[in-house]
Amino acid sequence: MIEFKDVCKTYENGTEALSHVSFKIEKGEFVFIVGPSGSGKSTLAKLLMYEEQATSGDIRINDFHVTELAKRDVPYLRRSMGVVFQDFRLLQDRTVYDNIMFAMQVVGATKKEIRRRIPTVLSAVGLTHKARSYPDQLSGGEQQRVSLARALANNPPLLIADEPTANLNPSTALEIVEILEQINDRGTTVIMATHAKEIVNRFQKRVLTISDGRLVRDCEKGGYDDGQE
Amino acid sequence: MGKNNFKYFVTTAFKSIGKNALMSFVSAFTVIACLLILGLFLALGINVNAMSQQIREDAEIKVVVDETYDETKLADLTAKIMEIDNVASVSLVTKEDALEYMRDAFGEDQSVLDGLEEDNPFRTSYDITMKDITLASDTASQLGQIEGVAEVNNKQELLDQIVHITDVIRTASVWIMVLLCIVSIFIIANTIKLAVYARRKEINIMKFVGATNWFVRWPFIIEGILIGLIGGLIAFGLISWGYIACLDMLGNMDLGIFSFIPYHEVAFLFLGAFLGLGALIGALGSAFSMRKYLDV
Numbered sequence: 001m002i003e004f005k006d007v008c009k010t011y012e013n014g015t016e017a018l019s020h021v022s023f024k025i026e027k028g029e030f031v032f033i034v035g036p037s038g039s040g041k042s043t044l045a046k047l048l049m050y051e052e053q054a055t056s057g058d059i060r061i062n063d064f065h066v067t068e069l070a071k072r073d074v075p076y077l078r079r080s081m082g083v084v085f086q087d088f089r090l091l092q093d094r095t096v097y098d099n100i101m102f103a104m105q106v107v108g109a110t111k112k113e114i115r116r117r118i119p120t121v122l123s124a125v126g127l128t129h130k131a132r133s134y135p136d137q138l139s140g141g142e143q144q145r146v147s148l149a150r151a152l153a154n155n156p157p158l159l160i161a162d163e164p165t166a167n168l169n170p171s172t173a174l175e176i177v178e179i180l181e182q183i184n185d186r187g188t189t190v191i192m193a194t195h196a197k198e199i200v201n202r203f204q205k206r207v208l209t210i211s212d213g214r215l216v217r218d219c220e221k222g223g224y225d226d227g228q229e
Numbered sequence: 230m231g232k233n234n235f236k237y238f239v240t241t242a243f244k245s246i247g248k249n250a251l252m253s254f255v256s257a258f259t260v261i262a263c264l265l266i267l268g269l270f271l272a273l274g275i276n277v278n279a280m281s282q283q284i285r286e287d288a289e290i291k292v293v294v295d296e297t298y299d300e301t302k303l304a305d306l307t308a309k310i311m312e313i314d315n316v317a318s319v320s321l322v323t324k325e326d327a328l329e330y331m332r333d334a335f336g337e338d339q340s341v342l343d344g345l346e347e348d349n350p351f352r353t354s355y356d357i358t359m360k361d362i363t364l365a366s367d368t369a370s371q372l373g374q375i376e377g378v379a380e381v382n383n384k385q386e387l388l389d390q391i392v393h394i395t396d397v398i399r400t401a402s403v404w405i406m407v408l409l410c411i412v413s414i415f416i417i418a419n420t421i422k423l424a425v426y427a428r429r430k431e432i433n434i435m436k437f438v439g440a441t442n443w444f445v446r447w448p449f450i451i452e453g454i455l456i457g458l459i460g461g462l463i464a465f466g467l468i469s470w471g472y473i474a475c476l477d478m479l480g481n482m483d484l485g486i487f488s489f490i491p492y493h494e495v496a497f498l499f500l501g502a503f504l505g506l507g508a509l510i511g512a513l514g515s516a517f518s519m520r521k522y523l524d525v
């Protein structure tokens with residue numbers, strides 16, 4: 001489903017954020033991307049979301065040959081994935097319901113589809129009762145659940161989360177990852193970049209470790225430090 | 230662009246104008262200024278055009294016969310005038326005819342003309358119409374060379390003068406208008422840039438959920454067009470008011486043969502031109518902004 005082949009990313013200022021990274025992720029996997037700060041986790045997530053483009057190498061996501069993508073196909077690549085960020089990125093002047101609706105309107109969903117889908121995703125993240133609340137009336141964890149619901153709204157086969165728990169306390173963080181796990185159980189591929197050791201150790205999923213822009217470990221069902229010499 | 234989307238675009242555009250009220254107002258104002266200049270020129274141009282048309286239509290050449298010319302040889306003179314190629318018809322207006330016209334014109338006050346029969350102050354003349362009016366100057370100079378012709382009155386000169394003045398007005402207003410249009414486009418572009426900035430968070434979200442470039446752009450394009458249209462409507466209101474006020478003022482003045490074109494005949498032209506140009510300026514302004522600030 002996702003394949004990186006010898007991918008390098010050097011930013012315009014000369015920083016080499018990723019160097020010769022290769023891996024494959026199959027449909028339905030749950031993968032943690034871990035590594036110290038500045039190692040290149042966000043850069044990897046941005047390459048997946050097409051927020052940045054690889055300097056060299058080859059990236060494929062589903063049917064998209066990302067490294068040779070035509071500009072007009074970018075929106076369609078992005079529709080094939082839901083994304084979640086550390087800072088939630090909710091529109092403060094809209095209710096929870098309207099925030100999710102916005103994401104669906106933007107890709108041309110009909111009113112009927114919107115009415116049907118929003119209750120489903122809100123219940124998937126356990127926020128049915130908060131539909132009419134505004135983001136600033138919600139806790140951090142609840143806000144992150146809204147952004148998760150938004151990511152799921154268009155029913156993408158892939159979910160990418162860059163440090164979704166970094167702004168949350170440990171127990172709330174745990175809840176979020178549990179929801180991600182449930183989403184994964186229903187068949188969605190989940191990729192989560194994080195440096196939360198406890199979480200990685202607790203869930204025992206596949207772990208890709210990046211250090212200094214290089215993929216240094218790839219461990220099936222492992223902990224944060226597994227495979228380290 | 231589906232029906233759903235269109236509704237979304239327009240609502241978004243209106244909300245954005247509301248949030249950005251001051252700049253939207255300033256932009257609309259520059260559009261109004263630009264269109265008012267256009268309107269001024271249009272109003273002048275249309276009327277001057279109509280005026281020259283009327284002058285052209287009754288463009289006759291009047292030839293005054295020399296007082297010393299032997300009246301018995303008028304038939305010769307008539308024949309000579311007829312020999313000129315471009316002359317279509319000749320009609321003789323004798324001194325007596327001229328006095329008669331005058332009497333009619335004076336109506337009840339014609340008694341002041343009593344006694345003039347003895348010493349008629351009018352001169353014998355010919356009214357000449359032409360086959361081709363554009364050759365009027367040539368014909369006039371040919372007429373001037375005929376013996377016994379004292380004076381040739383050619384309205385072509387007046388026509389030329391009017392055309393010249395119109396040209397000057399046209400050139401000046403076109404340049405002022407072009408300049409103002411460019412200013413309007415830039416100010417609208419700047420307004421849209423601010424609108425893009427105000428909604429950068431939304432745009433970012435649209436981008437990562439997979440909105441197409443055009444989906445992101447349409448509301449801004451529509452916002453620009455709306456500003457242009459609002460400017461166009463206000464300018465139309467102002468010019469209508471001005472035109473009617475001018476007609477009221479000038480309508481009472483006797484300008485001889487000429488009458489101004491009534492408002493209802495120019496209203497649609499103004500409305501069409503203003504809305505069209507307003508929308509165009511708005512669209513260009515936002516397109517300009519999109520190119521620079523919204524490469525999603």
Ligand SMILES: Nc1ncnc2c1ncn2[C@@H]1O[C@H](COP(=O)(O)OP(=O)(O)OP(=O)(O)O)[C@@H](O)[C@H]1O
Binds near residue numbers: 015041042
């Ligand atoms: N836009 C950018 N321009 C230049 N350099 C960048 C840019 N973004 C990231 N970098 C650099 O690339 C390297 C990798 O950054 P990245 O954000 O991928 O790290 P990270 O693993 O996500 O770190 P963190 O855990 O702190 O989020 C860092 O050295 C960073 O300074």
Ligand SMILES: [Mg+2]
Binds near residue numbers: 041042043162163
């Ligand atoms: Mg990061």
